[in-house]
Amino acid sequence: MHSISGFIELLRVSHPLARVKLLSIVVITMVVFVALYVSQLKEYTAPDVAKLIIIEGRVSGHPNSWEHNRSLVHFSVAYKLDGKREGKPIYTYWELYEQSGLRINSKVLLTVERQEGGSVVRGLSTLYGRVLYDDRFNQQVIAWNNESINFKVFLMVLTSIGVAAVALATVVRYRRELFQGRIGN
Structure with a gap:
């Protein structure tokens, strides 16, 4: 049983x-997955300009196509803030990433916002000044991510309702046998 059929x-x-x-x-499994998807929704918050700093960081992860939008690449950057090493995901267009020549351990300049319990990367540029990621793009990535999640949740809810309807129809059709105990476990 390795397929739907x-x-x-x-x-x-x-x-x-x-x-x-x-x-x-x-149905229960699908509801759990719906809850997991909903927990992935993000809300954009505007940066607090007073908390922004520019620091040096390094590319710490290989680029991968983003499943929600294949024209984008996501990779990781690492930096130290207040003596603590932090790593965050960054998104940019494949074309910009390739043109920048970035590789693992390449130095980059990061615009970071200090927040309670950590920080948020609000911008990334190469050492020669090419901007690959900024807060406006971050806002767009959040919107694309939420659209993708909402679409998946919608499909899963519809499918769950369909599967639940089939289960209910089975109960109704075989109610006498099911409730009189004639069908074995």
């Missing part, structure tokens, strides 16, 4: 009680 076949040959249990497990 295999799962459907399993449902067809299962007793109604087992079918309802399997469908219930699917």
